[in-house]
Amino acid sequence: MFTSSAAVTDGTKAIRGGIPVCFPQFSDLGPCAASHGFARTSTWDVTSTTSTTATFTLRSGGDRDARDEAFPHAHVVEYVVCVDGETLTTTMRVTNEDVDAFEFTTALHTYFRVGDCERARVEGLKSTSYLDSLDGRREKTDDADAVEFHEEVDRIYLDTPAVLKIRDASMPESGYGGTFTIEKSATLTDAVVWNPWVEKSKKMGDFRDDEYREMVCVEVAGTRKMSLAPGATWEGSQTISFAV
Ligand code: BG6
16 A cells, blocks of 8 residues: 655644545545545544454444535445455445435545556556546547556546456566555446546655656546435445465
């Protein structure tokens, strides 16, 4: 995992690294003014732990502040983090506790640590359609064998396969390198691939100018509105493993 050395951790903004939980929306694809919604800047309760898991809960109502006024639906989000041997599984459950259905979009916005993004590639997306967020979200397809990072990349891939890999060939020079395998549940239909590259990095106050070289984001996501009936629970998960 990557976390910026300039990340802000006092709760005033989302931590630039790890796995921000985007809810009730990914990016601007929902009712909230804040990009990626309020979950990533909220304080969650730790509601249970075992030797391998921790469960965090975020409930509407109570002393929640005004950030979720744009999403006035009674709900509870549970996030289970499981570190089990060589794998990390993160599972998100959203329950509608309201009397009406509501819609949401979501992403688990994982920042992966690589030695040099120009030597890393994302495999598994060949011929998959994507919305190019750098070109008005125009729908495109590319036939390259892998997504590479030699410029800014910001793409929403639609209906992606269950398994994606990030291969980082920067060993041994960087001390990093290897292959991440990311497996997602079918309920997370999409995957976002992002690297801010030079200019955007300079504009981010919580990210060093040259840190774009050390990370790539592959975010399992549901970017098209999902409707949840009263009383229903939606679950989405990813399992990440790493091999040198
Ligand atoms: C990605 C988006 O998911 O998150 C990008 O596709 C965005 O457009 C990036 O820049 C980071 O967002 P934020 O709000 O954490 O700066």
